[in-house]
Amino acid sequence: MAESDVFHLGITKADLQGATLAIVPGDPERVKKIAALMDNPVHLASHREFTSWRAELDGKPVVVCSTGIGGPSTSIAVEELAQLGVRTFLRVGTTGAIQPHINVGDVLVTTGSVRLDGASLHFAPMEFPAVADFDCTTALVAAAKASGATTHIGITASSDTFYPGQERYDTFSGRVVSRYQGSMQEWQQMGVLNYEMESATLLTMCASQGLRAGMVAGVIVNRTQKEIPDAVTMKQTESDAVTIVVEAARRLL
Numbered sequence: 001m002a003e004s005d006v007f008h009l010g011i012t013k014a015d016l017q018g019a020t021l022a023i024v025p026g027d028p029e030r031v032k033k034i035a036a037l038m039d040n041p042v043h044l045a046s047h048r049e050f051t052s053w054r055a056e057l058d059g060k061p062v063v064v065c066s067t068g069i070g071g072p073s074t075s076i077a078v079e080e081l082a083q084l085g086v087r088t089f090l091r092v093g094t095t096g097a098i099q100p101h102i103n104v105g106d107v108l109v110t111t112g113s114v115r116l117d118g119a120s121l122h123f124a125p126m127e128f129p130a131v132a133d134f135d136c137t138t139a140l141v142a143a144a145k146a147s148g149a150t151t152h153i154g155i156t157a158s159s160d161t162f163y164p165g166q167e168r169y170d171t172f173s174g175r176v177v178s179r180y181q182g183s184m185q186e187w188q189q190m191g192v193l194n195y196e197m198e199s200a201t202l203l204t205m206c207a208s209q210g211l212r213a214g215m216v217a218g219v220i221v222n223r224t225q226k227e228i229p230d231a232v233t234m235k236q237t238e239s240d241a242v243t244i245v246v247e248a249a250r251r252l253l
């Protein structure tokens with residue numbers, strides 16, 4: 001196995017060539033696509049859910065590393081990248097909208113997250129907000145608007161689970177624990193835009209440790225209309241969000 005300076009990612013400080021900004025998608029398959037939009041992309045390592053590439057934007061190094069699904073693996077990726085010198089994290093994901101006016105193909109920029117996860121509690125108590133960094137958010141909004149995407153800015157519900165925590169009944173048991181019954185309607189009434197699964201951990205651990213983080217997602221399904229996304233639209237939406245996150249990184253560097 002190649003040398004590594006950290007426990008899981010399989011990469012060294014030298015591999016990062018001084019990169020202080022990381023783009024962190026959930027899906028390992030997305031990493032190569034993001035790196036390919038930048039200059040001189042190089043594959044660094046792939047271990048478990050963590051695939052890492054390095055590339056350059058305007059001559060400056062950027063690392064792209066997948067987090068896998070959910071808070072625990074996200075906390076590992078962010079911790080180990082921070083140990084290697086990264087200080088700014090831009091998450092790019094897919095998401096399910098819960099407000100009727102948001103359409104599949106739109107883009108959402110998260111200003112803060114409802115902490116429906118467990119991992120964020122290992123970094124800060126529940127009273128601490130899962131809030132995005134202002135400069136990261138500004139860059140993501142500017143990049144999204146410049147791309148022509150219909151952009152929504154606001155609060156995300158970020159859940160440990162895809163099914164009960166996002167109040168899905170189309171499951172094996174068809175059962176949702178009482179704590180989450182009616183929760184989607186409650187979030188809707190509070191103006192929450194969407195569901196995803198990593199931002200609560202990412203934003204809490206970064207805001208509480210002097211790191212910067214922001215989050216953009218492409219809407220692949222609207223839960224008020226349909227439960228299963230369309231595969232072709234999903235690819236296009238993911239690709240639009242990826243273009244936006246790279247442009248936001250350029251603006252931040």
Ligand SMILES: O=P(O)(O)O[C@H]1O[C@H](CO)[C@@H](O)[C@H]1O
Pocket residue numbers: 025026027068069070092093094095162196197198
């Ligand atoms: O597309 P990614 O970045 O994985 O994000 C979303 O998709 C996964 C669930 O299908 C969760 O990780 C959720 O946050």
Ligand SMILES: O=c1cc[nH]c(=O)[nH]1
Pocket residue numbers: 094095096097162166195196197220221
């Ligand atoms: O509905 C959705 C879609 C993508 N990712 C989620 O976590 N939820």
